[in-house]
Amino acid sequence: MRKITLLVVLALTLIFSQQKTYAADIFIGNEDAYECYIIEETIEEKPDTILVSVKNVRDGEVAEVVDWWFRYSRNTWFYKTSQMTERPVELRPGTIADKIFRYCFRYLN
Numbered sequence: 001m002r003k004i005t006l007l008v009v010l011a012l013t014l015i016f017s018q019q020k021t022y023a024a025d026i027f028i029g030n031e032d033a034y035e036c037y038i039i040e041e042t043i044e045e046k047p048d049t050i051l052v053s054v055k056n057v058r059d060g061e062v063a064e065v066v067d068w069w070f071r072y073s074r075n076t077w078f079y080k081t082s083q084m085t086e087r088p089v090e091l092r093p094g095t096i097a098d099k100i101f102r103y104c105f106r107y108l109n
Helices: 002-017 096-108
Strands: 025-031 034-039 044-046 049-058 061-073 076-081
Touching: 025 049, 025 096, 034 096, 049 096, 061 096, 076 096
Parallel strands: none
Antiparallel strands: 025 034, 034 049, 044 049, 049 061, 061 076
């Protein structure tokens, strides 16, 4: 009986003492009906490429997570997302893509 009680107490302690860790989410701006948050831990740099995931939040709930790729080619930065089916698009100042790119670029440098 004592062993069972000890196991129950141990199990309850583990269940209620677990700490949840979350990636740092950085608000970057609004796009359409979403608030966009960069998941800072996903920022990754490869030769001529920056990768990052962005949470799109609506009404306090995560609606979707979108992967972004920024690639440098022919003296210009281009981007593509996991939701796009067409080829990469040239990065334009003032867009949400530009805001995401600038944050990632500063984060990496």
